[in-house]
Amino acid sequence: MSLTYLDAICEAQAHALRDDPRVFIYGQDVGAFGGAFKATKNLAKDFPGRVIDSPISEDAMVGLAVGAAIEGMRPIIEMQFADFSTVGFNQIVNQAATLFWRTNISCPITVRLPFGGTSGGGPFHSQSLETIYAHYPGLIVLTPATVEDAYSMLLEAVAIDDPVIFCEHKFLYRHLKAEKLPSEALPIGKARIAREGRDLTIVAYSAMVQDALEAAGELATEGWEVEVVDLRSVKPLDTDTVMASVARTGKLLAVGESWPWGGVTAEVIARVTSEGYGLLDAPPQRLNAKDTPVPYHPNLWAAHRPTVRSIGAAARKILRH
Amino acid sequence: MLQTVSEPRGGQVEAVPEAHLLAYRFMLRARLLDEKFAALYRAGKIHGGVFLGRGQEALSAALGINLTKSDVFAPLIRDGAGRLAFGETIVDAVRTYMGSSLGPMRGRDGNVHRGNPQAGYLPMISHLGAMVSVVNGVLFARRMKGITGIVGATCLGDGATSTGAFHEALNQAAVEKLPLILVVADNQYAYSTPTSRQFACESLADRAAGYGIAGHSVDGTDLTACLKTVGMAVASARAGKGPQLVVAKLLRLCGHGEHDDASYIDPKYKTSALGRDCLKVAEEKILQQKWTDAAQIAVWRSEAIREIEEAVAQVQREPAPDPFAEEWTALSTKRLIEGNA
Numbered sequence: 001m002s003l004t005y006l007d008a009i010c011e012a013q014a015h016a017l018r019d020d021p022r023v024f025i026y027g028q029d030v031g032a033f034g035g036a037f038k039a040t041k042n043l044a045k046d047f048p049g050r051v052i053d054s055p056i057s058e059d060a061m062v063g064l065a066v067g068a069a070i071e072g073m074r075p076i077i078e079m080q081f082a083d084f085s086t087v088g089f090n091q092i093v094n095q096a097a098t099l100f101w102r103t104n105i106s107c108p109i110t111v112r113l114p115f116g117g118t119s120g121g122g123p124f125h126s127q128s129l130e131t132i133y134a135h136y137p138g139l140i141v142l143t144p145a146t147v148e149d150a151y152s153m154l155l156e157a158v159a160i161d162d163p164v165i166f167c168e169h170k171f172l173y174r175h176l177k178a179e180k181l182p183s184e185a186l187p188i189g190k191a192r193i194a195r196e197g198r199d200l201t202i203v204a205y206s207a208m209v210q211d212a213l214e215a216a217g218e219l220a221t222e223g224w225e226v227e228v229v230d231l232r233s234v235k236p237l238d239t240d241t242v243m244a245s246v247a248r249t250g251k252l253l254a255v256g257e258s259w260p261w262g263g264v265t266a267e268v269i270a271r272v273t274s275e276g277y278g279l280l281d282a283p284p285q286r287l288n289a290k291d292t293p294v295p296y297h298p299n300l301w302a303a304h305r306p307t308v309r310s311i312g313a314a315a316r317k318i319l320r321h
Numbered sequence: 322m323l324q325t326v327s328e329p330r331g332g333q334v335e336a337v338p339e340a341h342l343l344a345y346r347f348m349l350r351a352r353l354l355d356e357k358f359a360a361l362y363r364a365g366k367i368h369g370g371v372f373l374g375r376g377q378e379a380l381s382a383a384l385g386i387n388l389t390k391s392d393v394f395a396p397l398i399r400d401g402a403g404r405l406a407f408g409e410t411i412v413d414a415v416r417t418y419m420g421s422s423l424g425p426m427r428g429r430d431g432n433v434h435r436g437n438p439q440a441g442y443l444p445m446i447s448h449l450g451a452m453v454s455v456v457n458g459v460l461f462a463r464r465m466k467g468i469t470g471i472v473g474a475t476c477l478g479d480g481a482t483s484t485g486a487f488h489e490a491l492n493q494a495a496v497e498k499l500p501l502i503l504v505v506a507d508n509q510y511a512y513s514t515p516t517s518r519q520f521a522c523e524s525l526a527d528r529a530a531g532y533g534i535a536g537h538s539v540d541g542t543d544l545t546a547c548l549k550t551v552g553m554a555v556a557s558a559r560a561g562k563g564p565q566l567v568v569a570k571l572l573r574l575c576g577h578g579e580h581d582d583a584s585y586i587d588p589k590y591k592t593s594a595l596g597r598d599c600l601k602v603a604e605e606k607i608l609q610q611k612w613t614d615a616a617q618i619a620v621w622r623s624e625a626i627r628e629i630e631e632a633v634a635q636v637q638r639e640p641a642p643d644p645f646a647e648e649w650t651a652l653s654t655k656r657l658i659e660g661n662a
Contacts, residue, residue, distance in 0.1 A: 055489070063458060094448055103425070103426070138651035162653055
């Protein structure tokens with residue numbers, strides 16, 4: 001048996017629906033059609049009345065989820081693309097994220113964001129929005145990089161009492177495969193050492209973990225031992241694991257697919273620099289997408305985001321410092 | 322303390338005197354409480370803004386007394402009367418304005434941003450139209466749980482009808498056939514913007530047809546009309562007839578907030594029927610009908626003033642929030658707070 005990242009997401013939702021009568025799924029085309037990416041395939045049939053098509057109304061979709069959560073349910077909202085979540089942004093950041101702090105009533109909603117670039121997606125079907133959601137207090141922001149994490153972290157997300165932004169990478173949907181679903185997992189909030197090394201720490205998350213691992217493999221042929229830290233969740237951010245890695249390597253490269261101004265990579269570097277300045281023996285570097293909308297043509301798209309090649313080049317620059 | 326009746330009363334014509342008196346007493350209490358908030362604001366005792374419901378009490382009370390404790394209510398800024406009718410205590414209203422640590426919002430949020438979600442009383446956020454879909458969500462979840470016979474009500478002004486959130490949520494309620502009552506106070510101005518710059522249709526109630534839901538228009542200055550129309554709308558929603566849009570015409574008899582002298586309000590409104598004070602209109606009606614007398618109203622007034630003064634005195638003695646004791650996290654899951662993992 002072979003499972004994709006997308007299968008894992010579908011399985012996790014089936015598992016949650018089966019185990020917890022409070023769970024339901026609400027989103028555009030998620031019902032009989034099974035979702036734009038088929039992440040809810042067969043779920044409407046298997047769980048009648050609990051996998052429900054919504055109108056094209058992202059604001060009202062999230063608002064409904066908040067109301068249902070107040071009433072004790074655990075809704076999963078599927079945004080058709082992460083990009084469209086900006087229409088529901090107000091309900092996410094001002095309604096869901098503030099509810100517990102204001103009222104002491106928790107808001108257990110999970111908002112699934114199919115995100116990140118695939119060539120041909122263009123400016124409005126390719127965005128990476130983890131940074132803007134991580135900026136807001138009251139949200140948990142998850143960025144699984146493996147099939148196993150896609151499954152176990154989505155299951156945990158639904159069980160968490162706070163609103164979770166679940167960023168699932170569209171490029172990984174069919175690209176990544178695993179033999180079986182995991183029976184145990186690291187808890188959310190813990191980063192993972194995806195590859196051990198002693199010369200440089202590359203901190204990455206989601207699809208960039210896979211590219212960083214490939215770059216590390218190439219660098220190994222040149223004699224460099226690169227450690228890759230998979231953040232898994234960008235909020236909370238596991239600073240301890242990152243710092244421990246930098247303590248071993250003395251060098252840091254943070255890689256993210258979102259835009260360069262601020263963001264997760266900047267946060268990682270700010271924390272390491274301020275709390276672990278003495279650990280560094282080269283200036284830490286960051287690699288992000290270019291500061292433009294995400295382009296359509298594959299030539300432009302591949303040059304816009306970090307790649308195995310550009311990660312390798314950035315790594316060599318630090319290693320030779 | 323004045324209690325709302327426990328059984329649904331939607332549109333019961335035979336209950337006219339009782340409903341008028343009940344609504345009138347909530348209107349009076351809300352007006353007096355508002356006046357106290359305005360006085361505290363002028364005395365510098367309230368941080369931030371003060372927003373009054375003057376002119377909107379008949380509409381708000383008519384809605385509040387038609388709801389039961391099992392219903393859902395998401396009021397807006399001018400719904401002091403409806404809040405009291407839904408069961409909010411004067412002391413909790415005062416606590417929220419004064420930022421008391423013992424209040425429902427514990428000094429974390431203030432003034433009109435108050436509620437108790439567990440009791441179906443939803444605290445508004447400032448973004449207009451945003452509460453409508455949240456009410457939908459509570460109703461949607463209750464239906465999934467098999468709970469029937471309840472309704473959800475929320476209130477907006479004419480300005481909020483221009484938002485995308487209003488449209489998305491009203492359409493959502495219509496698609497799901499939820500028992501939602503959306504009460505719009507068309508009070509002629511959204512802050513300083515007149516309705517001519519807000520919408521171009523003849524009446525906002527006409528929009529109901531576009532959503533495939535029932536629409537109702539009412540004179541918001543007339544308690545009798547509000548009781549009848551709002552009562553009918555609530556009864557229809559409760560009977561499974563889907564969302565109800567109620568649009569009341571009235572005039573805001575104050576500024577947007579107490580910081581605002583409302584000098585932009587066209588004087589022609591103040592002398593028109595729209596500019597009538599609904600509290601006076603209601604009082605004249607109940608006296609004229611001899612459902613009560615002036616002496617009884619004076620007793621209600623002095624009882625309310627005493628309760629308000631006692632609440633303010635009590636809250637002023639209550640502890641303010643302490644930044645050193647504050648739990649500075651927005652998460653309920655303690656293990657996910659950074660540093661706790």
